[in-house]
Amino acid sequence: MTCVTERISFGLRRVLFIIAAGMILIPVFGIGAQTPEEEKRALEDELKKLEAQITQYEQDVTKTKKEKQTLQSRIQALKGEIQKLDLQISQGNLMIRDLGVQIKDTEKSVSTTEQQIGRYRERLAVIMRRLQGENQKSLIEILLGENELSDFFSNFVALERLNVQNQKLLASIKDLRGYLEEQKVSLADEKEDLEKVVSVQLLQKQRNVAAQKEQQTVLKQTEGKEQTYQQLLATSRQKAAEIRARIFELIGVPNAPTFGEAAELAKYVETVTNIRAAFLLAVLTQESNIGKNVGQCYLKNPDTGAGTIAYNGKTVSKVMHPSRDAPHFLRITKELGRDPFGTAVSCPIPTVGGYGGAMGPGQFIPSTWVLIESKLKAVTGGNVDPWSIKDSFMATGIFLRDLGGVTNEWSAAMKYFSGSSWSKYEEFYGNSVMALANRYQQDIEIISQ
Structure with missing residues (x-):
């Protein structure tokens, strides 16, 4: 002893x-x-x-x-x-x-x-x-x-x-x-x-x-x-x-990055989250074309969730869920100094039903964003912004990791889109993401050479 x-x-x-x-x-x-x-x-x-x-x-x-x-x-x-x-x-x-x-x-x-x-x-x-x-x-x-x-x-x-x-x-x-x-x-x-x-x-x-x-x-x-x-x-x-x-x-990325800039950022996110860079880019492409389309609606009435279309001012209902998402959205925009009624979010899709209100390149609804906000802050070391390219890349990587994307990319993509369950008619999303990921993987390998 x-x-x-x-x-x-x-x-x-x-x-x-x-x-x-x-x-x-x-x-x-x-x-x-x-x-x-x-x-x-x-x-x-x-x-x-x-x-x-x-x-x-x-x-x-x-x-x-x-x-x-x-x-x-x-x-x-x-x-x-x-x-x-x-x-x-x-x-x-x-x-x-x-x-x-x-x-x-x-x-x-x-x-x-x-x-x-x-x-x-x-x-x-x-x-x-x-x-x-x-x-x-x-x-x-x-x-x-x-x-x-x-x-x-x-x-x-x-x-x-x-x-x-x-x-x-x-x-x-x-x-x-x-x-x-x-x-x-x-x-x-x-x-x-x-x-x-x-x-x-x-x-x-x-x-x-x-x-x-x-x-x-x-x-x-x-x-x-x-x-x-x-x-x-x-x-x-x-x-x-x-x-x-x-x-x-130190990674300088504009609001709408080139593919090379996006790939560089995605590869860094991979080192932190273990989410494959090509898969991350595919999800972000599917969601917002990597930051080029972050939404075409404005919330106008947080009590009802109604809003307007950005380019014509037409009134639209169900822009954002009034109880689940609107309170979080108001808090997020206030902390970032953004105008909650002049910040673009996704519009509802009439053929699909449900609400819009998704934010930024990662298209997170506010209630989902708050679930990963603290994890994202732990990585970035400061305040985070769902409309920031860098923050949205890292947030998407963290969320996909939490959804099991390290071991099952297709399932994680479907959960990202539809939640824990989906119909066969929604599987186009996962199939499309995987096809994009395969193409992006080849592109990343080429530019890495």
Whole structure:
């Protein structure tokens, strides 16, 4: 166990060294006269190192958690063994006390039997003396001392019979004394054996208590080690988030990017979300032609959801769901300093039914946007805007990832379009997205060369 403690102490010293080294390794943004592209490449290299560190720290945390669980299980098992031994020791002590009482009772019985034997011996002595006296009488004494000769013989026979009975009783009492003596020895032996068992149990309990204390000491050290790794992991994740946010700032993309600009941004989103760049571009193309068509309607009445068509002013109902989306939309536009009644959103599609109100290149309805808003802020490091190309790219990547798009792109595309269920008539969307993704994949490979 001392070796375990030494290993943990060495591990903690190593961790403290890593913390100090990590503080030196993390760059200060903006040092040196780097171009934005050079800074971006340097940050991407540093991000790769940080992500490798994060992976290692996650493995260390997992390992120490398993060690902690093993120690906790062992401590719990020792606790159970100690409780069991306590019960066995208590039971043994009760049995020892009971045997002690039995031994005392047996000793009393032996003493009583000894007294009975003494009394019967005295009675036998009296009888024997009388018999001896009768035997020593002369014929003259017998004839003169008894009224009849038959009385003498009757008395003599009675004494003989009494003598025989007393001898039998004495023998029986002696047998009882022998049995009681044997019982006393047997009980004493049993008590001695039980005392030995209890002594062994007490020794085992002491060992278990000592082992439990040692395990608890190691557990505290392991918990401290885990906490250190957790702190390292949190620090590394924070630094990685800061670097990602800075890289995101350095990617300059206009409102309606070229394909090359969009591909560059999509590839960066892929490094964060694991959503394939070509698949992300395909979804955004299907939704808004990558930011070129973000909606043709304005909300005018948040209480009813009614609005107007942007290019002709015609009144349209169901521009936005009044209870589900309008309150969120008003809050989002207020925070961004946008005019809620002059910001374009998608129009309702008469042939499909339902409401419009989708925002920006990713075409998020407000109630969906708020679900991923905090996740997006964690990546970008600041306020987010659904009408921003960069924010909408990252938001779409995060949402597709949450919908399972890393492993099943077609299903994620359908969920993006229709929610958790859809009819076969809506499957055109997923099929169209996958066809676009295949084409974009070829294009990305070509421009990457």
